[in-house]
Amino acid sequence: MKKQPKYEIIKDQDRCDTCRACEFQCANGVYHYDAEKKKMIIDSLSCVNCQRCVEYCHQNALKIIANRNEYHHGYWQMEDMQEIYQQAEHGGMLLSSMGNDKAYPKYFDHLLINASQVTNPSIDPLREPMEVRTFLGKRTHHITRDTNGNIQIKVHPHLHLKTPILFAGMSLGAISYPAHQALLEAAKALGTFYNCGEGGLPKTFYSDKDSIIVQVASGRFGVDPTYLKHSAAIEIKIGQGAKPGIGGHLPSSKNSALIADTRMIEEGSEAISPAPHHDIYSIEDLRQLVNSLKEATQYEKPIIVKVAAVHNIAAICSGIARSGADIIYIDGMRGGSGAVPTRIRDHVGIPLELALASVDQTLREEGIREDVSIIAAGGIRNSADVLKAIALGADAVAIGTAALIAMGCHMCCDCTKGNCNWGIATQKDALVKRLHVEQAKRQLIHLIQAWTLELKEMMGGMGICSIEALRGNRMMLRGIHLQEEELRILQVKHAGSR
């Protein structure tokens, strides 16, 4: 069965001056120069639509379009058939990258934000202070005093963010070393946090521990006491929005000397993260790992537990809150991944918005909401999504895909092959060099600064001058085009309701 190209490259012959930039820029081997015919030969089958050639064509001679076959059927789509051909030939599970791209509802786009009119006047953020500082961790419940009546202050370990946006965990292996450098440098400049993901922490990053969240995942890659100490917080990764219920695998071909050293494994070996933590079979076991990490770091760091948004997420998070964890990280089904089985990515998990609202409501009803902070992630695309997530109950959000796009990712969704032409999702030296750390850092800083400005603008419009007042404040949202059950779960009134 002949494989059909997903994309077609259209070249304007009159404009092409055969400078061969397209050939040099493409790591997928789409272009080669035929010296005899003195023209570029194009193999569209290898094109992944990363747009690198288009951007580097100084003659603007190239255009990539989706290869829309004229085949039509009311039920069977060409994509379905292509996947069957692929599996009939190879017999394996289909592998994809990035997040769920199916047409499930985008609840963020069905929520509208409030603004003040006449009463409770709006605030001009350019003129008046707007507070977006965020503290993540347990809150102190009771005031205690010593025998002289002085207040005894017991503050639980927490994270202090200048804006309620963090960078999501992405491992060295999934993305390149310069991408990690850019994320860390940007986090430092912004007063937020970089998360090294489950692939260990490069030793060159140790000096910036106050801006770093380290991850403890099922493979325990790179985890030792030194690693734990060089962090502001420790994240136990139970699940990931892109692939709830399954583990991960960095193939030996990507396991370079740097990655092996960082993950503390042998170079060239397979790096497999099992689906479960084999020491966690219950909430009691989770509590044990939480306490074990706290004991190992002498109770100086908040512990985050990251879970994927799944059907019974509210009950799960209730358990996590009782496990002693300080922060719950909920990763929705739009969350990305360097490699994920297609069926898992596209069919497992639930939307972040529903999960978040349900968890926030449950924790409030059970009187344990103040025991944990909530980080929401998995599909945050802009500052309006940030604001809506906070109004649905999040304390802060984490961004992964949006951060990659800010660094130059063009969402070709072909990370699995490791041929990222933008130097982000690759470990190949020649490609890695293409990502300029300073430029990527600058773009990340600009993005978060812009989102923070927009957040303040929207908050000001609502008459809210502190992000604390927005947290879980569903009255600031109204639903549009939503069913009664959806509104009930979101705890949001329909637009036009009084």
Add this chain to the structure above:
Amino acid sequence: MIDAKNLTASELNTKIRESDADVIEIQNILGQRYIANASNGKKIKLFGTCGNNLGSFLDGSEIEVFGNVQDACANTMNDGKIILHGMCGDALGYGMRGGKIFVEKDCGSRCGIHMKATKTKQPLMIIGGVVQDFFGEYLSGGTLIVLNLQNEASCCGRYCGCGAHGGSIILRLSDLSQACHLTSQLKKVDDKKKAYIDQALNEYANDLHITLPKTMDFYEVIMQNKNPYERLYVEN
């Protein structure tokens, strides 16, 4: 000497951290968890029954236990040595990447899961008795040895070495039927491996003060695949 009676795990660990004794002896341990977590540079003798997560993230200390130990001992151990004069619960040495664990008697399920090696570290775990299910699952480096010194009918439970893709699992079998739950193929260890085992067992016997049988037959579990996922996926 530290008396652990009525001490919480945190109080006990504080005392361990603050102690500058050459050998820290702790009496009356009754189920305290997280003892000596992330500890390095200490020599600790424990008397009693240790709770879960003994020596988690251990980073170089030597722990000797005169009694039994519960689950998740040596979780993510990085370096050091743990000597157990007794039995051990489930998930011993999960994610361990360095150091040595010597157990005199039996262990529970899921021991040695995801043990791995580095360029400079080759972890070693020797069990004197038998082990239960999932022994050495996802093993990617280091050596696991089961001696079955009591000659039980089965030396290991089901799913031994499931998903393993590196390292080695060595079983001492006085009768091949003792590997009755094993679904992988076995091979007799070669001379190089035998020399390594002999050296390791010498240290094991010395540390536990026991005498091992003069002749023992060792078999190595043949890993089914260096990459268990090799044929599982196809690019979409």
